[in-house]
Amino acid sequence: MGFVEEKAxxxxxEVGQVLKGLPTEQLDAVxxxxxxxxxxxxxxxxxxxxQYMAGETSKKxxxxxxxxxxxxxxxxxxxxxxxxLVKLEKTRDKVIKTLKNAVLGGLGELLRRLVKxxxx
Amino acid sequence: MKHIKFRLAIxxxxxxxxxxxxxxxxxxxIARFDVGFLEFMVNLKARALTLVEKAIEPYEPHRExxxxxxxxxxxxxxxxxxxxxxxxxxxxxxxxxxPRGYLLGGFLEKWxxxxxxxxxxxxxxxxxxxxxxxxxxxLENGKPR
Numbered sequence: 001m002g003f004v005e006e007k008a009x010x011x012x013x014e015v016g017q018v019l020k021g022l023p024t025e026q027l028d029a030v031x032x033x034x035x036x037x038x039x040x041x042x043x044x045x046x047x048x049x050x051q052y053m054a055g056e057t058s059k060k061x062x063x064x065x066x067x068x069x070x071x072x073x074x075x076x077x078x079x080x081x082x083x084x085l086v087k088l089e090k091t092r093d094k095v096i097k098t099l100k101n102a103v104l105g106g107l108g109e110l111l112r113r114l115v116k117x118x119x120x
Numbered sequence: 121m122k123h124i125k126f127r128l129a130i131x132x133x134x135x136x137x138x139x140x141x142x143x144x145x146x147x148x149x150i151a152r153f154d155v156g157f158l159e160f161m162v163n164l165k166a167r168a169l170t171l172v173e174k175a176i177e178p179y180e181p182h183r184e185x186x187x188x189x190x191x192x193x194x195x196x197x198x199x200x201x202x203x204x205x206x207x208x209x210x211x212x213x214x215x216x217x218x219p220r221g222y223l224l225g226g227f228l229e230k231w232x233x234x235x236x237x238x239x240x241x242x243x244x245x246x247x248x249x250x251x252x253x254x255x256x257x258x259l260e261n262g263k264p265r
Contacts, residue, residue, distance in 0.1 A: 047244075065248075068226070070222070071222045071223050071252070072223070072255070075255040075256070078212050078259070081208055082209070082263070083258075083259065083262045085208075086150055086262055
């Protein structure tokens, strides 16, 4: 068996071991997440697998890359949440401004009518 | 008289609505943009990437630089903590600087533990760490002015 095949077999066996221990519902969630992750990070993963199989990086380092990518995804999620909050705050401020204008308009109208009533 | 009362009640509706909105308006959702903090991050990113490249050499001669970088990461975290409604940025700094994590803090710790790292590992880590800083910078830059 060649070096590449041996490394690939080892990797698949290790992933299989991790998945074996999971309950079915969790396994489905992991597989869905994993598929999404694979699609989004295809290029990086291909390169990392290539480096690992060529013996340029160790298994530990390959796992390190996956974990740093996960940390990076967490940062990006926080970033997107933050930018959504900025948009939400802008919308809220616009609504408040509109309401304030309506209130001032309403107060003006109220005063005008009261004055009119008093004059009568 | 009934007619007047009805009109008064109608006119008072916006007042009540506004009062309710003002009661429920709980300040900013997110911290304000800080140009000084943004400059700090951009500067730190450049220094961090230069330092990461040096991991091809033994850790010891670069110990001081690494410790200075860790202090700067802590400075960044403390700066973020001081601001109101800044929990997302605080969390980002935590992830970036965590020595048990897999970004800059973890990289520096790994260099310290292993003494020296190799070019392929450094190259891949540098790309990810740069992207991590970019994420922090984009969020700061997108905050309300």
